[in-house]
Amino acid sequence: MGNKSNNLLLGALEMLVLKALLTEDRHGWGISKRLKQISSGTFTLNVGSLYPALYRLEKKGFVESYAAVSEKGRDARFYRLLPKGKAQLEDQTANWREFSVAVEAVLSSQS
Amino acid sequence: MGNKSNNLLLGALEMLVLKALLTEDRHGWGISKRLKQISSGTFTLNVGSLYPALYRLEKKGFVESYAAVSEKGRDARFYRLLPKGKAQLEDQTANWREFSVAVEAVLSSQS
DNA sequence: CACTTATATTACGTTATTCGAAACATCTAA
DNA sequence: TTAGATGTTTCGAATAACGTAATATAAGTG
Incomplete structure (x- = not known):
């Protein structure tokens, strides 16, 4: 990854x-441009x-x-999501959300 | 870490x-018990x-x-958070939140 | 024309974290 | 006495991500 402070991305990149x-x-x-755009540069x-x-x-x-x-007329290697990858995305997304909720619970805990 | 599906924790553990x-x-x-408890077992x-x-x-x-x-009467090694660690915690927390907002933006994006 | 910037990919070695597992020790409870 | 809870240490293996460099071509600018 490469947002200023580094490696929280680990494991999330593939997702x-x-x-x-x-x-x-x-x-x-x-993909790179797309993720940069949607994440507002993060x-x-x-x-x-x-x-x-x-x-x-x-x-x-x-x-x-x-x-x-490519759209710009250059040779490029395109990637297509396969059904197995879609299922994986769904798994990882559910998992990420559970994980981030848990992290937030810890971070916002008092006492 | 070790929630069922593993390593999203990477980098967040220290925080x-x-x-x-x-x-x-x-x-x-x-610490282990505490994190398990607050995260509801995640x-x-x-x-x-x-x-x-x-x-x-x-x-x-x-x-x-x-x-x-320890509270149970066992020898144990206790850890105390130092000012530098507190500052680090604040940095990493802000960073984590920025990161998770960005991930969520990607995950919930349409088109 | 020369140069830079944008587009696009490949490859390499290094670093760091995490994991799983095993081992050790002591106390309490069944 | 045996198991389970408490508590720590250390190891090797796996893997991801990083930084960087090299390559290539097109388009735009001075």
């Missing part, structure tokens, strides 16, 4: 990437984190990739 | 530990994660430890 692919196929660069993905995450997701059967030409 | 020490000194075991800390985290925090000057007898 965010999957989410970025939910509505349409995107290439790595496009997420500025490091290429050294993003692409390896994509390879892992493909290896696990959550996404598949294909070569195509 | 949670610091928070557990905000109101009173505790020993490792007590956080069941792995000792192999917790104690190393404590050592790191002490090394960084965020906490200091001392030997004392």
